[in-house]
Amino acid sequence: MNVSLVLTVIGDDRPGLVEQLATAISRHHGNWLESSMSNLSGKFAGIVCVSVAEEHLTALEAALAALPGLRVSAEVSRPPAAPAATRRLKLSLVGHDRIGIVREVSQVLARHAINVEDLSTYTASAPMSAGILFHATAELTAAPTLDVRQLTGDLEHLSNDLMVDITLDEAIRA
Known part of the structure; x- marks a missing residue:
């Protein structure tokens, strides 16, 4: 086997x-x-x-x-016995780099019982300024009952505080 x-x-x-x-x-x-x-x-x-x-x-x-x-x-x-039904989501964010962005976003995701399946991050110079931008994309899974509007609102609240752009889209994966 x-x-x-x-x-x-x-x-x-x-x-x-x-x-x-x-x-x-x-x-x-x-x-x-x-x-x-x-x-x-x-x-x-x-x-x-x-x-x-x-x-x-x-x-x-x-x-x-x-x-x-x-x-x-x-x-x-060892694979789990039977995977539970989930929704797949994709999260993208860009913001001025600073300590704590990943921690704060991941806290919101954890409060909504969302699993991070894949996370990619990098930093790059901001166009037309001397700043550094933080970029992240994540593939997520959540219960089918997830309230996407509530999650989006919680993430947008962080965006206002952190100057982070967040887009959350249902992702279709074959």
């Missing part, structure tokens, strides 16, 4: 890291399913989901742990 193995990977960025990781996975009969990888402040950081037969799991974990220049953490993931 196959199991899903979720990996977190970090090391000093250099050419060949992804190849090194992919080779170790395929040599130990793992199937690379999905991933997200980035260079963050000179560090290669990634998450990878691999499918592997249980009889190859221990050897794969040992091979990953032995990769030079990479720290790999591996966690077996």
